[in-house]
Amino acid sequence: MERGLKPMDAEQLRECGHKMVDFIADYYKTIETIPVLSQVEPGYLHKLLPDSAPTQPESFQSVLDDVKAKILPGVTHWQSPNYFAYYPSNSSIAGFLGEMLSAGVNIVGFSWITSPAATELEMIVLDWLGKMLKLPEDFLSSGQGGGVIQGTACEAVLVVLLAARDKVLGRVGKKSLEKLVVYASDQTHSSLQKACQIAGIHPQNFRVLKADSSTNYALSPDLLSETISHDVDMGWIPFFLCATVGTTSSTAIDPLLPLGKIAKKNGIWFHVDAAYAGSACICPEYRHYLDGVEEADSFNMNAHKWLLTNFDCSALWVKDRNALIQSLSTNPEYLKNKASQANMVVDYKDWQIPLGRRFRSLKLWMVLRLYGLENLQCYIRNHINLAKYFEGLVAGDSRFEVVSPRIFSLVCFRLLPPDDNEDVGNKLNHDLLDAVNSTGRAFISHTVLSGKYILRFAIGAPLTEERHVAAAWKILQDEASALIGVP
């Protein structure tokens, strides 16, 4: 580096930027040979890096060398084709280029005036995506509703919970906060619990309704109805229901239509969390899982999970944007401007928790334009076909069972417990998970359903092909044989 700081010298950017792109391209070329789950011990990096920042500049090359030698060993490679854990978090060239452009222009688009294109592009691409998902018109920006990009599904459920809370308190009076009740199944993502904590909902007022194998882990409308009736009789105030399309543990699907009707009858805000499975609903053959979304007040899916849009990009649509604005808007003098004051524009600062916001719509726009709907549908279908293939492999080995129905690209399975002893079975599956993950050649995760320890095999990394699925199955079989012997 030259003396005298030139932090935005275009020629330096060109030189280092090209090197960085080369570095990342090489990373993707070799990614499948690297252990997918990082094998380092806690605290490993403290031993490798100095205690304080350098006083004098270092060369870009020396930083890159450290990335290779010290950082990458501590990375779990979510983009590896051997990654089958949790849910995917997709990267793509289009998403990557959009991120790059967003970093390049580096705006802070809290109000329309701070970068009109950022607000308007976000409205447009969320309308595009809303139409791809065949969301009802009242979720689109032409009416009272509209879409907004949140960082994560956790932020999405928090902002709609706050909007719903303030809407009901406006009706029943602020002193009734302690009477407000939230409903969801025990399969709902933990983000709702966190949102309740932040929103001041008493933990006892969060009705976690049991869902079991009799409904394939979906929330029962009858159970919801009975619980609400009982609560109303006792003087509680039901105000928020969260249903999930594609639960985190097993991709269970709550029946939106009957649940939504119950919510409407009782004046309850109805939120639909389709963080993972929402992407699949751009395919006509999976869209029916969203039937009933017309009853919802808000709907959320993560383009950063399974729609090739680099993290973070969580798309949230609401029918009544004013409910969000009433809850989250502030109007300090230093942010006042003509367009906002005249109510001519959307100011996304009033639809989210932070003030500042990135130009995230660029990457989603790039993905939708550079790939197009048909390619994206094929992408989803390919992963679902690979999951069907894996399901068949599991079903063909008598030592294993597929535990809950495979609907999208997640297969829940386990080694059968010896002599029907569930405790031994749980330990065995736990040991199998550890054995597979410590090979570094595949990474899977687990859950517990009805007290049973279950292995989750989620297909959805952009580089995964049939040969990677077959190789992971071979590892699972070999490690199973080492634990319990061959069939």
Ligand SMILES: Cc1ncc(COP(=O)(O)O)c(C=O)c1O
């Ligand atoms: C159904 C569901 N909802 C919410 C989330 C949380 O997503 P995020 O990390 O975007 O907050 C997940 C994460 O896997 C999920 O599966």
